[in-house]
Amino acid sequence: MLRQLRNSRRMGLQLSKSRLAALQPLAGCNPMLARKVVRNERLGLNRSVRPQHMQYVVVMPIVVACLMAFGIVRFIGMGTRNKSLYIFGGTALVAGMTMKSLGQVRGARKRLGQ
Known part of the structure; x- marks a missing residue:
């Protein structure tokens, strides 16, 4: 997923390594979410770091x-x-x-x- 986030440079977005690390949990292991995260970052919508993927407890x-x-x-x-x-x-x-x-x-x- 880090590769997808690094491809944000193609979109004209210069992200530091620390910002990439902060965006990584938002994308999880989903390339579609990574594209959405990059698009939202470019639009300025990713101000809160909140994972969008679902988490389940295995019992x-x-x-x-x-x-x-x-x-x-x-x-x-x-x-x-x-x-x-x-x-x-x-x-x-x-x-x-x-x-x-x-x-x-x-x-x-x-x-x-x-």
Whole structure:
């Protein structure tokens, strides 16, 4: 992306290295955003450094670990013939898998802070 921002010199814009470094987070890894950032910089619209790309928090490893723990509780209940552990583990595993499946449904996505 730095290459796209450096190509701003073709547009008649002289940017210092520090300004290029400040504009880099705005473009992320998207060449279309880099062109937009350069165009906005030329027009004088980039006075606040605010990333335009979306940021997500990845919680899938935590969800999978919890599901594995419920599965282990179920098998411990099955091995020790403890009916309450077996029922709780199975019910929690089914509920967790249902929530995981419902969490993958694509709805209206919003950026953080909106």
